[in-house]
Amino acid sequence: MPDNFIHQRAPRRTPHRAAATLVSLLALASLSACNRTAEAPPAEVRPARVMTIDKQASSGSVALTGTVQAQTEINQSFRIDGRLIERTVDVGDSVRPGQLIARLDPQNEESGLQAARAQLAAARAQLVEARNNHVRMRDLVAEAAVSRAQFDQAEALLKTAEAQIEAVQSQVNLAQNRLSYTRLVSEVAGVVTARGPQPGEIVSAGRMIIQVARDGARDAVFDVPGQIKDMLPKSPQVTVSMSNDAKISAAGKVREVSPRADAVTGTFAVRVQLINPPASMRLGSTVTGRIPLDAVAGIQIPSAALVRADGKTAVWVVEPKASTVSLRTITVRSSDANTVYVATGLNPGDIIVTAGVQALRPGQKVRLLGTKS
Numbered sequence: 001m002p003d004n005f006i007h008q009r010a011p012r013r014t015p016h017r018a019a020a021t022l023v024s025l026l027a028l029a030s031l032s033a034c035n036r037t038a039e040a041p042p043a044e045v046r047p048a049r050v051m052t053i054d055k056q057a058s059s060g061s062v063a064l065t066g067t068v069q070a071q072t073e074i075n076q077s078f079r080i081d082g083r084l085i086e087r088t089v090d091v092g093d094s095v096r097p098g099q100l101i102a103r104l105d106p107q108n109e110e111s112g113l114q115a116a117r118a119q120l121a122a123a124r125a126q127l128v129e130a131r132n133n134h135v136r137m138r139d140l141v142a143e144a145a146v147s148r149a150q151f152d153q154a155e156a157l158l159k160t161a162e163a164q165i166e167a168v169q170s171q172v173n174l175a176q177n178r179l180s181y182t183r184l185v186s187e188v189a190g191v192v193t194a195r196g197p198q199p200g201e202i203v204s205a206g207r208m209i210i211q212v213a214r215d216g217a218r219d220a221v222f223d224v225p226g227q228i229k230d231m232l233p234k235s236p237q238v239t240v241s242m243s244n245d246a247k248i249s250a251a252g253k254v255r256e257v258s259p260r261a262d263a264v265t266g267t268f269a270v271r272v273q274l275i276n277p278p279a280s281m282r283l284g285s286t287v288t289g290r291i292p293l294d295a296v297a298g299i300q301i302p303s304a305a306l307v308r309a310d311g312k313t314a315v316w317v318v319e320p321k322a323s324t325v326s327l328r329t330i331t332v333r334s335s336d337a338n339t340v341y342v343a344t345g346l347n348p349g350d351i352i353v354t355a356g357v358q359a360l361r362p363g364q365k366v367r368l369l370g371t372k373s
Contacts, residue, residue, distance in 0.1 A: 048366040049355040066222035070213030095186040104182040113175035130161035223267035227333040299342040316353040
């Protein structure tokens, strides 16, 4: 090899330079991953059909579900306490006046009657003795054989015996009545709609043994919300039909509106007297009543716009500037198959979603398909 040839070798990398290079590569990779993470996907925009709220006069009618009941229901009960040993009728049975309904154990009342009759027999014997003594004294005082004071004493004993007879006779009559009260008989004609205690139970006076719906006029009873109650006209004509067959119907008129709301439901009981109801409209039948309402200013929305949120009724309201939706709770005044009448919660000019409400979430961006009022 010539002396002037210089062999050049590649510079050797030191361990420190290799480590620095590796750190730089890792930093670049991490930066690239952060950039990819920061690039979030665009927010989903859902198409939504909407409507603009407009307050307008609404009237029409409202459909309510109720039941057929007798105008008069009577609770049959005993007048005295005792142990029930027999009940001869059950729910659904027909009863007539004078028919035996139930019996109490009569043993105590029979014993009481026997004791009263024994006292009456003793009082009658005392009366006979007092009368005989009074007759003797009357004859003797006429002959001056006894003093006037002795005769007056005999006369007083006679009056006492007569009064005792009247008192004991009253006790006998009372015992006889108590014995008759162990037999409960129907006072009216009708159908048994409810029953109370079972044979063998100790019942108190006045406790309901059976409830009888009297034959005759029938009512359709509805539970009406307060908002609808305030909209009822003075003498509305009501059409009542069977819930399972709308062809079976009868006219009716409002007979009674409860002045007090139910403590649980907050509704008012409205009783509608049925005029010539068909035989198939039996007691307990489920019926639908359509009641006309007075015209009032209100807000109407489609029933498809409603959603349930935390157990309450709500709608999706659109924020026009941001095109986002949020839930708003409303109060429903009344409703039918297609329309909801809103009492509170919405104002004229509000935009609500009327279709696809189940696919939305709070803050969801929407693209308005159409605005109608």
